[in-house]
Amino acid sequence: MKKVELINVSKSYDKQVDVISNINVTIEPGEFFVLVGPSGCGKSTMLRMIAGLEDITGGTLKIGEQVANHLSPDKRDLSMVFQNYALYPHLTVQQNITFGLDVKRMKKDEQKRKAEEVAQLLGLTEYLGRKPRELSGGQRQRVALARAIVSETPICLMDEPLSNLDAKLRAHMRSEIRRIQRSLGITMIYVTHDQVEAMTMGDRIMILHEGKIQQIGKPIEIYNHPANPFVATFIGSPPMNLAEAELDELNSQLLIGNDLKLPLPEGDYSELSKRLLTVGVRPENLHPVTVETAAGSSFEVTVTNVEVLGNETIFSFQVGASEWMAKWTGQWHINIGDRLPIQMDFATLSIFDREDGQLLKKTIDQSHHVTQHEVGK
Amino acid sequence: MKTSLPAKIWMYFLLIVTSLLVFFPVLYAFMISFMTGPEIIQGRFIPRSLSLENYVKVFERLPLLGYLLNSFIVSISVMLGQLVVCSLAAYAFVFFKFKGRDFIFFLFISTMMIPWEATMIPNVFTMRKLDWFNTYQGLTLPFFALAFGTFLLRQHFLTIPKELHEASQIAGLSRFKFFWKVVLPISKTSLVTLGAYGFLTTWNMYLWPLLITTNQSVRTVQIGLKQLQSQEIATEWGVVMAGVIVVIIPTLLLLFIGQKQLQKGLSQGALK
Amino acid sequence: MNTAGSLWRRSINGRTALLYLLPSIILFSVFVFYPMFRTIYLSFFLTDQAGNAAINVGIENYQYLLGSSEFQNSMKATVLFVLYTVPIGVILALFFALLANEKLKGIGFFRTMYSSTMGVSVAASSVIWLFMFNPSIGMFNRLLHSIGLPQIQWLLDPEWALLSVSMSTIWMNIGFSFLILLGGLQNIDEHLYESARIDGAGYFYRLRRITLPMLSPTLFFIITISLINAFQTFGQIDILTKGGPSQSTNLIVYSIYREAFINYQFGTASAQAVILFVIILIVTILQFKLGERKVHYQ
Numbered sequence: 001m002k003k004v005e006l007i008n009v010s011k012s013y014d015k016q017v018d019v020i021s022n023i024n025v026t027i028e029p030g031e032f033f034v035l036v037g038p039s040g041c042g043k044s045t046m047l048r049m050i051a052g053l054e055d056i057t058g059g060t061l062k063i064g065e066q067v068a069n070h071l072s073p074d075k076r077d078l079s080m081v082f083q084n085y086a087l088y089p090h091l092t093v094q095q096n097i098t099f100g101l102d103v104k105r106m107k108k109d110e111q112k113r114k115a116e117e118v119a120q121l122l123g124l125t126e127y128l129g130r131k132p133r134e135l136s137g138g139q140r141q142r143v144a145l146a147r148a149i150v151s152e153t154p155i156c157l158m159d160e161p162l163s164n165l166d167a168k169l170r171a172h173m174r175s176e177i178r179r180i181q182r183s184l185g186i187t188m189i190y191v192t193h194d195q196v197e198a199m200t201m202g203d204r205i206m207i208l209h210e211g212k213i214q215q216i217g218k219p220i221e222i223y224n225h226p227a228n229p230f231v232a233t234f235i236g237s238p239p240m241n242l243a244e245a246e247l248d249e250l251n252s253q254l255l256i257g258n259d260l261k262l263p264l265p266e267g268d269y270s271e272l273s274k275r276l277l278t279v280g281v282r283p284e285n286l287h288p289v290t291v292e293t294a295a296g297s298s299f300e301v302t303v304t305n306v307e308v309l310g311n312e313t314i315f316s317f318q319v320g321a322s323e324w325m326a327k328w329t330g331q332w333h334i335n336i337g338d339r340l341p342i343q344m345d346f347a348t349l350s351i352f353d354r355e356d357g358q359l360l361k362k363t364i365d366q367s368h369h370v371t372q373h374e375v376g377k
Numbered sequence: 378m379k380t381s382l383p384a385k386i387w388m389y390f391l392l393i394v395t396s397l398l399v400f401f402p403v404l405y406a407f408m409i410s411f412m413t414g415p416e417i418i419q420g421r422f423i424p425r426s427l428s429l430e431n432y433v434k435v436f437e438r439l440p441l442l443g444y445l446l447n448s449f450i451v452s453i454s455v456m457l458g459q460l461v462v463c464s465l466a467a468y469a470f471v472f473f474k475f476k477g478r479d480f481i482f483f484l485f486i487s488t489m490m491i492p493w494e495a496t497m498i499p500n501v502f503t504m505r506k507l508d509w510f511n512t513y514q515g516l517t518l519p520f521f522a523l524a525f526g527t528f529l530l531r532q533h534f535l536t537i538p539k540e541l542h543e544a545s546q547i548a549g550l551s552r553f554k555f556f557w558k559v560v561l562p563i564s565k566t567s568l569v570t571l572g573a574y575g576f577l578t579t580w581n582m583y584l585w586p587l588l589i590t591t592n593q594s595v596r597t598v599q600i601g602l603k604q605l606q607s608q609e610i611a612t613e614w615g616v617v618m619a620g621v622i623v624v625i626i627p628t629l630l631l632l633f634i635g636q637k638q639l640q641k642g643l644s645q646g647a648l649k
Numbered sequence: 650m651n652t653a654g655s656l657w658r659r660s661i662n663g664r665t666a667l668l669y670l671l672p673s674i675i676l677f678s679v680f681v682f683y684p685m686f687r688t689i690y691l692s693f694f695l696t697d698q699a700g701n702a703a704i705n706v707g708i709e710n711y712q713y714l715l716g717s718s719e720f721q722n723s724m725k726a727t728v729l730f731v732l733y734t735v736p737i738g739v740i741l742a743l744f745f746a747l748l749a750n751e752k753l754k755g756i757g758f759f760r761t762m763y764s765s766t767m768g769v770s771v772a773a774s775s776v777i778w779l780f781m782f783n784p785s786i787g788m789f790n791r792l793l794h795s796i797g798l799p800q801i802q803w804l805l806d807p808e809w810a811l812l813s814v815s816m817s818t819i820w821m822n823i824g825f826s827f828l829i830l831l832g833g834l835q836n837i838d839e840h841l842y843e844s845a846r847i848d849g850a851g852y853f854y855r856l857r858r859i860t861l862p863m864l865s866p867t868l869f870f871i872i873t874i875s876l877i878n879a880f881q882t883f884g885q886i887d888i889l890t891k892g893g894p895s896q897s898t899n900l901i902v903y904s905i906y907r908e909a910f911i912n913y914q915f916g917t918a919s920a921q922a923v924i925l926f927v928i929i930l931i932v933t934i935l936q937f938k939l940g941e942r943k944v945h946y947q
Contacts, residue, residue, distance in 0.1 A: 072549075073546045073549075074547060074548060080544065080547050086538060086540035088541065088563075099545075099548055103545075103549045147544075151548075
């Protein structure tokens with residue numbers, strides 16, 4: 001186990017604009033750390049900089065306690081799994097697995113023992129003699145994984161390792177990778193564009209956008225308290241609904257998208273009233289109106305689209321200039337064009353500064369605890 | 378695809394007639410190589426007996442065995458030399474990023490526009506200065522670098538995923554070991570194509586050996602054929618043809634075995 | 650870290666790459682670039698027997714060549730030779746390649762037969778054809794005799810010699826052109842033909858609308874190579890005619906060879922070599938320019 005520390009790391013090509021800038025993060029020993037962001041956000045570049053495959057043009061990279069900026073990739077004591085697996089086509093599965101050990105001149109029988117051990121762990125035993133082209137996509141992925149594990153390096157980097165697999169296999173491999181990482185205690189840095197992978201696998205995740213850190217934190221923390229509108233819409237499916245809003249302190253209400261008026265609970269809103277606002281609300285926080293619904297916090301909307309998914313129903317409607325979605329559990333008979341009353345609670349809103357995207361008001365904590373009564377529902 | 382029967386018969390007819398026409402000169406030479414002088418003058422096509430007399434004679438008249446050996450040494454040296462030099466250059470073009478790469482690449486392309494025959498005069502002088510007349514290095518070394526061969530291998534190297542390179546960097550493989558242990562084994566088919574091509578063209582080379590071999594020490598079979606033909610003119614064609622058959626057998630065999638591979642490899646190298 | 654040191658470190662890639670390129674660069678410099686410049690240099694001089702530049706004559710060598718009927722003759726023969734060999738050679742090879750691309754039983758055998766001439770060296774082919782052209786016992790005159798036509802002095806008649814050499818050359822080059830064209834044909838996606846068949850297109854329609862357009866890069870390549878090869882012809886001339894009779898087959902490379910290594914006129918030989926270089930340069934550039942516009946790349 002080793003920690004990885006990035007201090008003010010940046011990357012530019014030909015001294016032009018930085019493609020990555022001001023990266024400050026410490027990845028703790030044994031942590032499963034996920035780098036997530038849309039394609040082109042710089043996450044792969046960052047991983048490759050940690051691996052030593054790209055030069056670091058600014059800042060310091062520390063692996064363990066050692067400055068690693070100019071270490072060659074093989075001196076960094078790490079392993080890497082590539083998106084296309086990078087298996088050597090002319091070598092057998094066993095030779096592929098032991099490739100790195102062979103480079104380090106490990107004894108042959110020792111190599112063989114280790115290969116068999118790791119093949120056992122990943123269910124590859126009967127394929128050890130085959131060439132990569134004789135394997136299925138999932139098996140190749142396992143070989144790539146085996147190659148990383150067998151090196152017994154304290155740090156493992158993975159660059160979208162599951163994106164070439166079909167959905168079912170992907171879900172299975174998610175938990176398998178997580179299981180192996182936990183049992184071996186490796187420090188894992190995992191790159192993906194898939195927010196589901198990030199949410200389900202990461203101890204902590206870092207969201208990158210245009211080469212800048214948007215937010216670092218535990219998945220649930222990020223889901224509940226996105227630092228800015230980008231994170232809010234990137235994490236969660238369907239994404240958080242956003243709309244421009246204004247605070248009307250005189251009437252003690254929030255005007256959302258020039259359309260909905262939400263009464264404000266008691267409190268001090270002087271911070272909010274000075275700025276232009278963007279409000280966000282998760283689709284699951286737009287509820288059907290019930291008997292207890294407080295007067296004034298319900299609205300009538302016109303349904304523009306409906307998807308019934310068996311255990312939940314998602315429908316969309318227009319708020320100001322933006323299209324919003326609501327997610328109700330269960331199956332609802334809703335038709336396009338229906339006028340529907342929905343309710344929204346001020347407490348569940350996230351409010352951002354429209355200019356710099358900063359989070360001004362967090363939503364309340366909504367987690368449930370099995371042993372206790374439901375909190376804040 | 379299904380072809381109708383009349384079309385098939387028509388196709389086979391064309392195939393048989395034209396391929397026989399193409400192959401006829403070789404077949405004819407083969408037949409003549411077994412004939413005696415009178416048989417040839419009679420104008421027979423099929424020899425009376427498969428007597429190897431002409432073959433025995435041709436090895437007596439000429440140091441043909443020595444020439445064959447020279448041709449083998451020269452062809453195999455050029456083949457290996459080209460494989461080494463071209464694969465090294467192709468590797469640099471594909472797996473290194475460096476300033477001036479485009480310029481050097483352009484230099485390689487430009488060598489394809491300079492015909493060998495336009496440079497042969499100074500090359501002969503160079504050989505004289507180096508005292509490389511009648512030496513193997515004089516026959517082989519000038520042909521080790523080959524732009525076509527470099528491009529052919531480069532095409533193949535370009536298909537190797539860059540992640541393979543990165544994975545071996547992480548495993549701690551040196552640049553040269555990656556070339557040796559990964560790139561070359563993966564590119565076996567292209568190497569075989571280039572090797573066969575190099576062997577074939579060197580075995581058949583005529584002008585250069587003519588210019589720089591002045592005695593029998595390293596003379597190749599092609600020049601031997603010229604010698605044979607000018608000695609034996611009009612008298613013993615059977616012996617001459619026996620020489621021809623001996624000379625073309627290695628390359629024909631190579632071609633028959635590697636025809637499929639050559640055709641695939643060369644057309645890939647030809648078109649980028 | 651000072652800048653020079655960091656530049657040195659950063660250029661490590663370039664320096665290692667150069668190491669891999671060095672064998673090629675040295676060989677090209679010694680055996681291609683240096684002699685090319687040396688040839689151009691020599692073409693402005695009169696030389697001694699050892700090939701050293703003796704007297705600078707400016708462009709006199711070129712003026713002499715352009716005025717000499719011998720050289721004009723050689724150029725004319727070269728151009729005619731190219732015209733005789735390239736179009737027919739390519740068309741025949743294309744025809745054979747189309748035939749051999751059909752999926753029939755035993756097609757591999759026919760492919761081997763067609764490509765066989767690639768395995769026969771220029772010297773060996775020339776000797777075989779020399780025999781076939783033999784006026785008294787050669788096959789061609791026997792054939793003419795048997796159908797009652799007058800005999801032809803194939804290689805001895807100035808009217809026929811160039812044609813005879815062209816015939817043998819076409820044969821020699823067919824194997825290579827065939828192999829390349831067959832490779833090109835096999836690279837064409839089978840689905841194109843299937844969809845054309847569904848549309849009910851006949852053989853010649855498919856040939857014109859699918860095969861030839863899709864094959865055009867390969868055709869373009871083989872035409873260029875054939876042109877360049879034709880300009881570089883030497884071996885068959887040396888064995889079949891030695892440039893004769895009355896210089897009717899004195900193609901440019903043979904002319905250079907004779908001028909340099911028989912007459913020891915290295916200056917004028919170099920001037921001819923420069924002209925050969927310029928011709929091939931023009932052919933290549935023209936082909937590129939034309940090809941870029943006309944050729945359909947996949």
